[in-house]
Amino acid sequence: MSLDINKETEQQLFFHNYARLPLAVTHGEGSYLFTSDGSRYLDMISGIGVSALGYGDRRVIDAIVRQSERIIHASNLFMLEPQFRLAETLLDISGLSKVFLANSGTEAVEAALKLSRKWASRSGKQEKREIVSLSNCFHGRTYGAMSLTDKPKYLEGYEPLLPGTTNAAFNDPGDLAKKVNGNTAAVIVEFIQGEGGIHRISDEFVAALNELRDQHGFLVVADEIQAGCGRTGTFFSYMQFDIAPDLVCLAKPLGGGLPLSAVIGNSKVEEVFSAGSHGTTFGGNPVACAAGLALIDAIYHDNLMERAVETGKSIREGLENMASRHPQIQEIRQYGLMIGTTVKRDASYYVQEALKRKVLVNATSGNVVRLLPPLTITSEEAQICLDCLDEIFSEEKEG
Numbered sequence: 001m002s003l004d005i006n007k008e009t010e011q012q013l014f015f016h017n018y019a020r021l022p023l024a025v026t027h028g029e030g031s032y033l034f035t036s037d038g039s040r041y042l043d044m045i046s047g048i049g050v051s052a053l054g055y056g057d058r059r060v061i062d063a064i065v066r067q068s069e070r071i072i073h074a075s076n077l078f079m080l081e082p083q084f085r086l087a088e089t090l091l092d093i094s095g096l097s098k099v100f101l102a103n104s105g106t107e108a109v110e111a112a113l114k115l116s117r118k119w120a121s122r123s124g125k126q127e128k129r130e131i132v133s134l135s136n137c138f139h140g141r142t143y144g145a146m147s148l149t150d151k152p153k154y155l156e157g158y159e160p161l162l163p164g165t166t167n168a169a170f171n172d173p174g175d176l177a178k179k180v181n182g183n184t185a186a187v188i189v190e191f192i193q194g195e196g197g198i199h200r201i202s203d204e205f206v207a208a209l210n211e212l213r214d215q216h217g218f219l220v221v222a223d224e225i226q227a228g229c230g231r232t233g234t235f236f237s238y239m240q241f242d243i244a245p246d247l248v249c250l251a252k253p254l255g256g257g258l259p260l261s262a263v264i265g266n267s268k269v270e271e272v273f274s275a276g277s278h279g280t281t282f283g284g285n286p287v288a289c290a291a292g293l294a295l296i297d298a299i300y301h302d303n304l305m306e307r308a309v310e311t312g313k314s315i316r317e318g319l320e321n322m323a324s325r326h327p328q329i330q331e332i333r334q335y336g337l338m339i340g341t342t343v344k345r346d347a348s349y350y351v352q353e354a355l356k357r358k359v360l361v362n363a364t365s366g367n368v369v370r371l372l373p374p375l376t377i378t379s380e381e382a383q384i385c386l387d388c389l390d391e392i393f394s395e396e397k398e399g
């Protein structure tokens with residue numbers, strides 16, 4: 001019996017929690033996605049910042065095949081070499097002390113929250129439970145991660161949320177000083193906010209965060225789920241700031257396209273978890289770890305962080321040039337290959353218009369056109385996207 005892969009069948013089969021594009025994707029190659037009608041789309045979203053090497057990277061595929069032939073799953077009842085190698089690599093890169101592996105970004109955040117509270121409980125101070133996040137942030141969809149997230153649309157109807165969570169205003173050191181105190185267990189920060197529309201934390205805010213941490217003794221958790229793994233030019237985006245986080249959450253590209261996430265912690269927190277205090281059946285799956293190792297090797301071997309900086313800069317220049325001609329563009333924010341362009345209307349208009357021209361861009365935070373292309377994107381491909389946006393802005397003006 002044939003099964004139509006279209007919007008109608010989608011509506012019949014699934015809960016309606018996604019607004020999927022009407023594309024039946026069959027495969028990918030480099031920076032392109034292919035659909036069942038034979039069309040080819042330039043992918044400037046890369047699976048929401050996941051497919052850092054584009055599609056079909058031989059090194060990742062070979063690592064997956066090799067590891068699958070040995071063993072696909074064994075669980076954390078056992079010791080698995082790919083996990084050990086990945087943990088060693090992440091500790092080498094970060095200079096931190098211990099790793100916990102999970103499957104998704106939200107699970108990494110959840111583990112970091114649990115670890116923070118358990119760490120704080122050791123102070124003997126019952127009230128030291130508070131987790132502070134920043135306005136306009138996004139940390140995931142499980143109850144803990146969602147309770148930190150500052151997006152009413154994502155929270156509506158799910159109350160009561162996790163108690164003991166507070167929001168401080170983004171880039172407002174004064175508000176942070178008001179929101180943290182001796183009862184704060186952790187402050188979680190995206191150094192470059194992704195879903196919130198590509199916003200960089202200010203150096204002034206980071207300085208205040210350092211000072212307040214010294215004063216009150218809380219943990220700083222870096223959520224590197226979207227900005228990490230080289231996308232902004234350093235392996236972790238926090239490396240561009242004068243700060244040493246206590247915990248770092250990593251996911252999205254980490255598994256080379258397979259589900260994998262990590263929490264990395266410093267010596268302060270290394271003894272917090274004991275056997276049984278946290279866990280996951282699938283976390284650190286050996287195939288995902290093998291793919292992740294291949295990804296990290298490729299990032300360094302192919303100088304993809306340097307390339308992200310260069311290509312990102314040329315995309316910014318192209319967008320700035322457009323902004324001088326198209327008043328619809330309000331602001332351009334670009335950090336490596338994390339790029340947000342604020343426009344004067346709902347950004348989904350540009351998503352739809354680009355789709356007609358076979359280019360995939362993303363809308364976030366209402367009026368931000370977001371680009372998260374593969375780190376391997378070529379300058380010619382970047383130019384195709386710029387030409388497409390230029391055409392849309394020109395036709396919009398005329399229309």
Ligand SMILES: Cc1ncc(COP(=O)(O)O)c(C=O)c1O
Nearest residue numbers: 104105106138139140194225226
């Ligand atoms: C900064 C950040 N944290 C957490 C998450 C949640 O990750 P996941 O969707 O893998 O659960 C995301 C996802 O977009 C994210 O961008």
